[in-house]
Amino acid sequence: MQNASPxxxxxxxxxxxxxSGDIDKSQLRATVAAYCAERGRQAEFFETTGGQDLARLQTLLATAPPPDAVFAAGGDGTVSMVAEALAGSPVPLGILPLGSGNGLAKDLAIPLVLNEALALTWQHEQRQLDTLRVGGQFAVHLADMGFNARVVQRFNEGDVRGPGAYVRIATQEYPSYKPAAYCIETDEGTWEGEAFMLTIANANTFGSNVVINPDRELDDGQFEICLIAPFPGLAAPGLLYRLYTSNFDDSDYTRRLSCRRARIAVAGADDVLVQLDGEPYTMPCPVEISLQPRNLRVLVPPATAVAPSRQ
Ligand SMILES: Nc1ncnc2c1ncn2[C@@H]1O[C@H](COP(=O)(O)OP(=O)(O)OP(=O)(O)O)[C@@H](O)[C@H]1O
Structure with a gap:
């Protein structure tokens, strides 16, 4: 942890x-600019379009004098895009959580209220987080294959955002969903079997507050593969209870593998749907996963820099 002077x-x-998040942002620029001006900060703005945002941001950062920090004002997809542009550089990422789930902000104890999150512009500590490459794509928070990836894909195709839409799609998908068989080779060993879903976890908690990977850190030099085996419908309430109460390991249907490298193959599949930091991708199989230790600087609140699940 590093302190940055105010x-x-x-x-x-x-x-x-x-x-992002179906939130009215008509006053956002004016609010942020006024907040920064009152505290002697200079605010500049970059608006995403949904096309080539990463390339445009990378070009801006490479051609103009670099800012002292870049704040992502959006949900996990926006945070991940900005994080990718900053990874490996000395410029820290700030987060104004304005998405549907805001999973990484929750894991970093960043306030979900705009004015409180804006305090990070002048009161903060810096953490250096590990990041992942999953099938060549950048991820910093959580990625998964199986049931949740399917639901996220349908969620992103739809017009309605927010938790209600996610639950409606999950309920529709569950009865017809067929779990796949996976072969997972890691630097620690090999696992083979069927899974309802598997999560590649650098962090702890989904935006839905499901704690998929309790008691692990974003800067511990390893990631987890969190497996949920196919389960009978009667077991669903107990499993969900454990997922919402940070007791992932306390079930007959769960298992975690900790590693630094992994290769995941799906039986009979040439490609696989993968959810990466809230965005769905179809990738060729097998999928290679690697970890880049502590290569992303992030601004976190000074007194609560430990992930909430450890408190
Ligand atoms: N101007 C825009 N018009 C349409 N889509 C956009 C625009 N800007 C960004 N996007 C899309 O927004 C998505 C990222 O949204 P983001 O994840 O930040 O919010 P969210 O999905 O509401 O929240 P969360 O991921 O926290 O649940 C990306 O798919 C990106 O392409």
């Missing part, structure tokens, strides 16, 4: 996603 971040770039 005066050290002067030029701040805010990456705004106008559609």
């Amino acid at each position: 005066g050290s971040l002067r030029r701040l770039l805010f990456v705004l996603n106008p559609i």
Whole structure:
């Protein structure tokens, strides 16, 4: 953990996603600019369009004098896109959680209220987080294959955002969902079997508050593969209870593998649907996963820099 003095971040770039979380952002620019001006900060803005945002941001960061920090104002997809642009650089990521789930913000104890999150512009500590490459794509929070990836894909295709839409789609998908068989080779060993879903976890908690990977850190030099085996319908309430109460390991249907590298093959499949930081991708099989230790600087609140699940 590194302290940054309150005066050290002067030029701040805010990456705004106008559609995230179904939140009215008509006053957002004015609110952020006024907040920064009152505290002697200079605010600049970059609005996402949904096409080529990463490439445009990378070009901006490479061609203009770099800002002192870049804030992602959006949900997990926006945070991940900005994190990818900053990974490996000394410029820290800030988060203004304005998405549907805000999973990484919750894991980092970043306030979900805008004015409280804006305090990160002048009161913060810096953490250096591990990041992942999953099938060549960047991820910092959680990725998964199986049931949740299917639900996220349908959620992203739909017009309605928010937790209600997610639950409706999950309920529709569950009765006809067929679990796949996986072969997982890691630097620690090999696992083979069927899974309802498997989560590749750098962090702890989904935006839905499901704690899929309790008591692990975003900077511990390893990631977990959290497996949920196919389960009978009668077991669902008990399983869900454990997932919402940080007791992932306390079930006959769960298992966690900790590793630094992994290769996941899906029986009989040439490609697989993968959810990465809230966005669905179809990737060729097998999928290779690697970890880049502590290569992303992030601004976190000074007094609560430990993930909430450890408190
Ligand atoms: N101007 C835009 N118009 C349409 N889509 C956009 C625009 N800007 C970004 N996007 C899309 O928004 C998605 C990212 O949304 P984000 O994850 O930040 O919010 P969310 O899905 O509401 O919240 P969360 O991921 O926390 O649940 C990406 O798919 C991106 O392509």
